[in-house]
Amino acid sequence: MRPSTNPILLQALGAALKERRNELGLSQEDVAGAAGIDRPYVTLIEAARKQPTISVVWRLAVAIDLTPQDFAGRIERFNQELQRVADGPSVG
Numbered sequence: 001m002r003p004s005t006n007p008i009l010l011q012a013l014g015a016a017l018k019e020r021r022n023e024l025g026l027s028q029e030d031v032a033g034a035a036g037i038d039r040p041y042v043t044l045i046e047a048a049r050k051q052p053t054i055s056v057v058w059r060l061a062v063a064i065d066l067t068p069q070d071f072a073g074r075i076e077r078f079n080q081e082l083q084r085v086a087d088g089p090s091v092g
Contacts, residue, residue, distance in 0.1 A: 008086055010048040012078035013057070018046045020064040020074065034063035 021031050028046070032039040036059060044050035045060075052060070061071035 007048065008082045009075070009079055010051055011082055012075050013052075014046040014048045015078045015082075016071065016074040017042070017060060017064065019078075020066065020071075024064060026064070031060065031063045035059040 017031075021028070028042040029039045032042045035042075035056065037056060041050060041052075041056075042060075045052055045056075057071070058068050061068045064071070066074070
């Protein structure tokens, strides 16, 4: 798989996953087991070092007790925040 052309989106995915996992008091092992993936893969997703398929993102959403739509909304919130930071302070 080619590297993502949007590393900020991968950071947002990882941050949203970790935030929700912590809200629920789940370990990476818990989430991995519920999603049917390996724990190291969860670690790499949270660290924005792996780009999961849509199927894995869907299973992660279910594992953290969110609809895929709600998970996408959380990812988008982080994406916007991280993009603002990356763009730097606005002058005006």
